[in-house]
Amino acid sequence: MSEIDEALGLFGGRAARLVSERENAVYAADLPGGRAAVRLHRPGYQTPEAIRSELDWMRALASAGVAVPAPLAGPVVLSTGRVATAVAWMEGAPLGEGGEPLAGDPVTQQARFRAVGRAVADLHNASDGLDLGAGFTRHAWNIDGLLGAAPLWGRFWESPALDAEERALVDAARAKAHGMLGAFATSGGDYGLIHADVLRENVLMRADAAMLIDFDDAGWGFRLYDLATFMTQNEDEPNAEALRDAALQGYREARPLSTEDEDLLPMFVMLRRFASMGWIVPRAAPGDPKVRAYAAKAVTAARAFMANA
Numbered sequence: 001m002s003e004i005d006e007a008l009g010l011f012g013g014r015a016a017r018l019v020s021e022r023e024n025a026v027y028a029a030d031l032p033g034g035r036a037a038v039r040l041h042r043p044g045y046q047t048p049e050a051i052r053s054e055l056d057w058m059r060a061l062a063s064a065g066v067a068v069p070a071p072l073a074g075p076v077v078l079s080t081g082r083v084a085t086a087v088a089w090m091e092g093a094p095l096g097e098g099g100e101p102l103a104g105d106p107v108t109q110q111a112r113f114r115a116v117g118r119a120v121a122d123l124h125n126a127s128d129g130l131d132l133g134a135g136f137t138r139h140a141w142n143i144d145g146l147l148g149a150a151p152l153w154g155r156f157w158e159s160p161a162l163d164a165e166e167r168a169l170v171d172a173a174r175a176k177a178h179g180m181l182g183a184f185a186t187s188g189g190d191y192g193l194i195h196a197d198v199l200r201e202n203v204l205m206r207a208d209a210a211m212l213i214d215f216d217d218a219g220w221g222f223r224l225y226d227l228a229t230f231m232t233q234n235e236d237e238p239n240a241e242a243l244r245d246a247a248l249q250g251y252r253e254a255r256p257l258s259t260e261d262e263d264l265l266p267m268f269v270m271l272r273r274f275a276s277m278g279w280i281v282p283r284a285a286p287g288d289p290k291v292r293a294y295a296a297k298a299v300t301a302a303r304a305f306m307a308n309a
C-alpha cells in the first residue's frame with residue numbers, strides 16, 4: 001500500500017491528489033473534518049514530537065483568530081516510518097514563485113506586500129500570547145541554528161560551489177555576523193516563534209488578505225528572519241525597495257520595528273542566503289547549477305555585508 005493510501009485509511013479520507021512535492025509531499029484530499037492538505041513529512045527532518053508541536057501551535061493560532069491552516073488529523077507514523085498529518089485546506093492563490101516576476105502592477109504588488117507584512121506581525125503577536133505547554137518542542141533558528149558548527153540547514157560554508165576566496169569571505173562574514181547577532185540577542189532583540197520560510201510560495205492571497213501556510217520549518221528564532229526571508233526573492237524586481245518598504249509598513253501597523261532593527265535586515269537576508277546555500281547541497285546533484293546559484297547569492301550578500309557592516 002502506498003504511503004498516501006495508508007494515511008488516507010488512517011484519517012478516514014478519500015480522493016487524494018498530489019499538489020506539491022517541494023519538501024513534504026502534499027495531497028489535497030477529503031477528510032471527515034473537511035477539505036484537507038494531507039502531508040507526508042520529509043523523512044529525517046522533524047521528529048514526530050516536533051510535528052505534534054507544530055499542530056498544537058497551529059491549533060492555538062487558529063483559535064486565536066489567526067488565518068492559518070487548522071490541524072485536522074495526525075501526526076501518525078506510517079509503516080514506512082514516515083509521519084503523516086492533515087491540516088485544513090486553505091483557499092487562495094500563492095503570492096508568487098521564486099525566480100518568476102511578481103504578478104500584478106506595482107500598486108497591487110505593494111498592497112500585497114503590505115498585507116504580508118501585516119500577517120507576519122499578526123503571527124508574531126499571537127504567538128507571543130500563547131502558552132504551548134511544557135512538551136512543546138521545535139528547532140531554533142538561534143545563533144547556533146544559523147551560524148554554529150551544525151546549522152539547521154547544514155554547514156553552508158562547505159558548499160562545493162564556493163572557491164577558496166569565496167569560502168574565506170563567507171568564513172569572515174560568518175564570524176562577523178556571529179558577533180553582531182550575539183550583541184543583538186543580548187540587547188533583547190525580538191525573538192520568539194517564527195514561520196522561518198516566508199517565501200511567496202508559502203503565502204496565499206484571498207481577496208486582499210495574506211495567509212501564511214506550511215509551518216514545517218517554523219520554530220524559535222529572530223523575528224527579523226521572517227521579514228528577511230520574504231525579501232530574498234525580490235532582487236530582480238524593479239520595485240524591490242518599494243516592496244520592502246510596503247512589507248515593513250504592514251508589519252509596523254501591527255508590531256513595533258525600530259529603525260535600528262530595520263538596519264539589521266541586510267544581515268538577516270545574508271543569514272537566510274547562507275542557510276539556503278546549505279539547504280540546496282543535499283537536494284541537488286553535485287554540479288547542478290542550482291548549487292552555484294544559491295552560493296552566488298550568498299557570496300553577493302556576504303560581500304555587501306563585509307563592505308557595509
Ligand SMILES: N[C@@H](CCO)C(=O)O
Nearest residue numbers: 098197199272276279
Ligand atoms: N528554497 C528556499 C529554501 C527552502 O525553502 C530558499 O530559497 O531559501
